[in-house]
Amino acid sequence: MSKYKAYFIDLDGTIYQGSKKFASGKRFIDRLKAANIPYLFVTNNSTKSPADVAANLTINHQIDTTIDQIYTSAMATADYLKQLATPQQTRVLVVGETGLEEALLDAGFDLVQDEHADFVVAALDRAFTYDKLMYATLAIQHGAKFIATNRDTNLPNERGMIPGAGAIVAAIETATQITPTVIAKPQTPIMTGALQKLKIAKEDVIMVGDNYNTDILAGINAGIDTLLVYSGLSTHDQIDQVAIKPTHEIESLDDWLV
Amino acid sequence: MSKYKAYFIDLDGTIYQGSKKFASGKRFIDRLKAANIPYLFVTNNSTKSPADVAANLTINHQIDTTIDQIYTSAMATADYLKQLATPQQTRVLVVGETGLEEALLDAGFDLVQDEHADFVVAALDRAFTYDKLMYATLAIQHGAKFIATNRDTNLPNERGMIPGAGAIVAAIETATQITPTVIAKPQTPIMTGALQKLKIAKEDVIMVGDNYNTDILAGINAGIDTLLVYSGLSTHDQIDQVAIKPTHEIESLDDWLV
Incomplete structure (x- = not known):
């Protein structure tokens, strides 16, 4: 049709x-x-691995799904960085969760936890701290490129509409006066x-x-x-x-x- | 003259x-x-007590100063809240450091660490976490009034221009879509x-x-x-x-x- x-x-x-x-x-x-x-x-979503997303569909919603049918903002971010980075640019400071970290590791990047980074990737991070905000800010001030998986302001959970990636991105943006490249929808x-x-x-x-x-x-x-x-x-x-x-x-x- | x-x-x-x-x-x-x-x-500055500010002037700069010659954004915030709050509105969720907490305690407010707050006061907080961001967001969604001591985007330290209160305020503002009342210059x-x-x-x-x-x-x-x-x-x-x-x-x- x-x-x-x-x-x-x-x-x-x-x-x-x-x-x-x-x-x-x-x-x-x-x-x-x-x-x-x-x-x-x-x-x-950047926090879940494609395996987790596929398992949720298969088990909880009876929609049989394979990993290659999933494309998360974390995977899209890794694909984007692979095309952007020179061979020397391997260091990524992640402000995010395991889904994002795994996607970047799978793509061959090294994760760093200080300001000596080529890229700062910001996403939803329910373990966000001032130190992460500080290192992201310093890295960007030192020339790291600023990428955001998405700018969703909120997500629902049982408590209400809790802060999304957009809140974390806004903090880094305010402290750096740099607007990130945003990957997701x-x-x-x-x-x-x-x-x-x-x-x-x-x-x-x-x-x-x-x-x-x-x-x-x-x-x-x-x-x-x-x-x-x-x-x-x-x-x-x-x-x-x-x-x-x-x-x-x-x-x-x-x-x-x- | x-x-x-x-x-x-x-x-x-x-x-x-x-x-x-x-x-x-x-x-x-x-x-x-x-x-x-x-x-x-x-x-x-909202992080230091007036005693600390006076001591710095007196000891490090040889300018003899008493506590009553100091007016911090934390003290101004406490004064502002005292005039604003009804007798029943005593609960303040502080996203900030000890200078702010002490000023609010001295003014008779109770500090809470969850979303059951009458006021959310955001400031520079070098122990900022996602949980604090989440509780501040939920409290404001539930009707707490949103106050910011200041919106300074950065402050200098030995590492560089690290994030200021403005970065933390921007995160809460993004997650709530509420603009705070700002106290300081x-x-x-x-x-x-x-x-x-x-x-x-x-x-x-x-x-x-x-x-x-x-x-x-x-x-x-x-x-x-x-x-x-x-x-x-x-x-x-x-x-x-x-x-x-x-x-x-x-x-x-x-x-x-x-």
Whole structure:
């Protein structure tokens, strides 16, 4: 039915909501599988390894998923740095969690914990401290390039909307007066990396998500068609007011013929 | 000679520079003492107690100083909260150091370490952690009023320009989307508190400092005359470009007749 040869798909709010299952999410993936259409789950989360993300889908949501179907902002950051770094630039100061550290180690970088770094990568870090903030600030003042996985301001947990990567990035930005390169949605690097991972042209893929400000703008910014599903964050009222609409809008993934 | 009955005086860059003594600073204070003119050292520092600030001046800079001649942003914050709080509003979550905690305890507030707070006060905190950021964020989301001692982005130490209160404030602001009330220079509350402490009218006092963006703007914002001394941060080039000039400009405090 549809013209798309591959799908980029957001997770939270699109395929499930936290621990809540979306039956429509599983059915959507089942239809893609039946049609032999490749897809990649593209998530701004930097804290989890692709194995953890795949296991969550497989075990908790009954959506059988392999590691190569996952693309996190941590993986996109590692891919971006691999293309950017000279052979001598191997030292990365990570303000982030294990998912990010593992992705950078897997890509051949050395992790350092002081200001002698070629890159500072900031992300959600629930073990953030003033010392990390200080070393990141000093490293950037000394010339390290400043990268942020994402600038999501908050994430939900059982306590409420706790601080996200964006809060940590803002602290470093304020102390350095340097604006970081941002990797994840709505910025372009994660979409570029996802296209390269699936070896597909941007005209042949569609970005599916529930959040206009991240998922849909990421597609728009990268020149990729978009499908907004009203199962999560964005509302009709919000979309009525945006200048550039999603390519397609649906109430439920059940309404989409792959 | 001059018409001012009292002086508000900045410290770092004005009376000394870090551990470096300014002979002109000591001579200036000696002239004020000889003329029996009251003065108050007004500093954005929130981490030191007034006793520590007075001891530093007395011991390291040979400027005999008593506690009642010191007004820190921590003391100004405590004074501001005393006027703002109802009798039931006693719980303060401090993201800051001992100078701030002591000022608030002295003012009768209770310090809490979770989101059940009436006020969140953010400042420089070299023991800042993600948990403090999270509790501050949740408290403000639950209705606590957000106060910042100051928004200085950096402070010098032996390593370089390390992150200041402004970096910590920016993290909380990003996670809450709430702009804090700022107490210290260039904002007005610290000047209002200093006027009340000296029991003097704003027409009778002058604010002396080396930093246009904090000291001089604080005076301008509060309707207090200002004296810029080119011994620290601000340069002639900077002042050439500002719309509202200091009331007076001098190269050295030696050039000023009290």
